[in-house]
Amino acid sequence: MLKPIHGLVVVAVAGLSLFMPASAKNAFRLQMIEQYKLQAVPNLTTCQFCHQSASGGRNFNAFGANVNQYLRANGGNIGVALLEALKANTDSDKDGYADVLEVFAKTAPGNASSKPKQTVAALQASLKKSGGVIQFKAK
Ligand SMILES: [Ca+2]
Numbered sequence: 001m002l003k004p005i006h007g008l009v010v011v012a013v014a015g016l017s018l019f020m021p022a023s024a025k026n027a028f029r030l031q032m033i034e035q036y037k038l039q040a041v042p043n044l045t046t047c048q049f050c051h052q053s054a055s056g057g058r059n060f061n062a063f064g065a066n067v068n069q070y071l072r073a074n075g076g077n078i079g080v081a082l083l084e085a086l087k088a089n090t091d092s093d094k095d096g097y098a099d100v101l102e103v104f105a106k107t108a109p110g111n112a113s114s115k116p117k118q119t120v121a122a123l124q125a126s127l128k129k130s131g132g133v134i135q136f137k138a139k
Pocket of ligand 1: 091092093094095096097098099102108109110
């Protein structure tokens with residue numbers, strides 16, 4: 001009976017070691033996935049949602065730089081920072097779609113080559129109908 005349990009522990013620890021060195025702020029990434037409802041969009045759940053590198057680090061993309069500003073302005077509260085960044089209605093990557101519309105459409109707000117297929121007007125209407133930016137508030 002102990003062997004299978006021991007095996008599970010080894011697998012769990014090995015799994016952690018895959019993620020831990022990737023980013024000291026993995027908790028931020030997990031919060032982003034939850035808050036922005038990106039669980040079903042694996043290509044958006046990497047560190048590159050906010051960072052230039054897939055391994056995270058100090059260099060942010062344009063959206064990450066905005067989130068970082070709100071993080072500093074709100075005492076390090078990532079949940080508040082993630083919402084405030086969307087409420088600002090900024091188009092961080094300058095692709096014509098505000099960050100909140102990209103998060104709503106499940107495209108990358110810090111990558112100009114990733115943008116919604118719908119028109120801005122159509123997305124704005126859908127966002128409003130579904131409850132607006134506040135749906136991305138931390139729980
Ligand atoms: Ca954009």
